[in-house]
């Protein structure tokens with residue numbers, strides 16, 4: 001079997017701490033000081049051939065600098081290993097490339113490549129990438145209906161029928177998801193996902209779920225066109241770590257998944273039922 005060792009290059013990926021994985025204080029990988037000893041101990045095994053070095057710095061890394069730093073450190077490590085007689089053939093630089101949650105916030109693929117490829121050229125290493133959210137985040141939206149608009153204290157709360165069990169990213173990572181009504185008057189048609197929409201007539205509101213948790217929100221202090229009970233809202237960029245991180249918390253059956261292609265659609269996962277909630281209980 002051929003295997004790679006996951007190293008921890010101790011580089012700050014400049015992202016939320018809950019999606020930071022390549023710093024010394026995170027639980028992932030083997031720090032570079034120890035990694036040499038791991039190769040010494042296991043790197044000549046007859047059955048498990050250590051032929052690669054793997055790293056993954058974290059997620060939503062909207063800068064190329066952390067990749068450059070981490071790859072540079074890791075290449076030095078690989079050269080040391082090679083000097084010690086280990087035949088390292090592969091470098092896997094993981095994923096974490098920023099997806100455009102707001103339009104234009106993430107570097108283009110060419111920008112990452114422009115900084116990374118020169119470091120690897122001529123090194124005789126096979127490069128493996130593990131992009132995740134850059135592929136799927138903006139391929140999915142979560143549709144949710146307004147249940148109620150509530151004025152409370154200084155705030156307006158738009159209570160919707162999706163909740164933290166359907167999309168946990170806002171509370172888990174302070175994640176931003178652009179949210180906009182599915183149908184709006186012409187003056188509220190916007191071109192792009194953006195943090196703050198400055199169109200006359202928008203109102204400031206928190207968009208929250210119906211679960212009894214203050215952590216149950218999809219967005220805070222967001223400018224939205226006026227909405228009413230029954231309106232449909234689109235929560236953008238829900239295609240990565242959306243459904244996959246969903247749960248049945250608060251006895252909420254999970255949502256249906258619908259694949260859309262052009263003007264065709266297909267239900268690819270049916271909406272769960274209350275029977276599904278107890279299906280695994282034995283007595």
Ligand SMILES: Cc1ncc(COP(=O)(O)O)c(C=O)c1O
Nearest residue numbers: 056059095096097130131132133
């Ligand atoms: C080892 C590894 N590679 C790749 C990824 C994908 O990350 P992203 O979706 O941010 O590109 C992850 C995500 O947790 C991961 O743990």
